[in-house]
Amino acid sequence: MPRFSANLSMLYPELDFLERFAAAAADGFAAVEYVGAYDREPQVLRDLLDRHDLTQALFNLPAGNWAAGERGIACLPDRIDAFRESVDTAIRYAEATRCNQVNCLAGIVPPGVDRQAAEQVLVDNLRHAAPRLADAGIKLLLEPINPRDMPGFLVNSTADYERIAAEVGHNNLFLQYDFYHMQVVQGDLLNTFRRLQGRIAHVQVADNPGRHEPGSGEINYAAIFAALDAAGYDGWVGAEYRPRAGTSEGLGWFEPWRRRR
Numbered sequence: 001m002p003r004f005s006a007n008l009s010m011l012y013p014e015l016d017f018l019e020r021f022a023a024a025a026a027d028g029f030a031a032v033e034y035v036g037a038y039d040r041e042p043q044v045l046r047d048l049l050d051r052h053d054l055t056q057a058l059f060n061l062p063a064g065n066w067a068a069g070e071r072g073i074a075c076l077p078d079r080i081d082a083f084r085e086s087v088d089t090a091i092r093y094a095e096a097t098r099c100n101q102v103n104c105l106a107g108i109v110p111p112g113v114d115r116q117a118a119e120q121v122l123v124d125n126l127r128h129a130a131p132r133l134a135d136a137g138i139k140l141l142l143e144p145i146n147p148r149d150m151p152g153f154l155v156n157s158t159a160d161y162e163r164i165a166a167e168v169g170h171n172n173l174f175l176q177y178d179f180y181h182m183q184v185v186q187g188d189l190l191n192t193f194r195r196l197q198g199r200i201a202h203v204q205v206a207d208n209p210g211r212h213e214p215g216s217g218e219i220n221y222a223a224i225f226a227a228l229d230a231a232g233y234d235g236w237v238g239a240e241y242r243p244r245a246g247t248s249e250g251l252g253w254f255e256p257w258r259r260r261r
């Protein structure tokens with residue numbers, strides 16, 4: 001039976017961030033995830049998780065200046081020291097929230113920087129991060145993201161992940177398999193999931209086109225959820241989509257799996 005995590009960076013946009021924890025719990029989610037909450041004290045997050053009996057399923061390494069358009073600093077040649085500090089910060093937040101996996105957003109290749117050079121910076125940074133996170137009992141994930149939603153983003157496909165993971169050469173580098181991004185970039189969703197399942201630590205779902213609720217577009221999520229079960233996938237499934245109307249009103253797809261208190 002799939003276990004769902006509410007992605008608080010996209011769900012409940014009608015609420016302030018800290019109010020979204022209660023809303024997700026009230027709607028029957030057992031876990032939450034988000035891009036990052038480094039502007040909050042870790043204990044504030046831990047208190048909310050405890051108060052609402054929620055698991056922290058995932059968050060991202062610090063991703064730079066989000067408002068200025070940065071989407072990760074791991075491939076930026078002039079931010080290597082900042083990246084290495086970000087790993088320590090992420091460990092501190094993961095320990096406080098009992099989160100056992102973090103995603104690395106590779107970043108957008110800056111103008112004038114060669115993609116291969118940016119990828120080498122990413123590889124070197126992941127070689128730094130993977131063992132440190134492993135020592136803390138935290139999985140490091142790498143998420144391919146489609147270039148339509150995030151133009152210039154360095155890691156777009158599972159082939160990119162496989163090439164980079166082979167270069168990094170550390171077993172603590174897993175794949176974050178976002179079905180929405182993978183549908184946009186490469187399709188063949190279930191074959192790819194099955195082939196890479198041993199390296200997939202987290203999946204996320206949204207439909208295409210529009211990145212709205214599962215069942216709103218072309219992706220057969222009934223088949224995908226059944227296949228996750230059949231494959232014995234025991235990770236979280238991140239509900240990471242733009243609600244078409246109110247978040248709670250749009251949770252009809254989630255009915256079979258709500259946690260009933």
Ligand SMILES: O=C(O)[C@@H](O)C(=O)CO
Nearest residue numbers: 035060103105143178240
């Ligand atoms: O798919 C996404 O956009 C997220 O998983 C993420 O981490 C970057 O926003």
Ligand SMILES: [Mg+2]
Nearest residue numbers: 143178204240
């Ligand atoms: Mg995602």
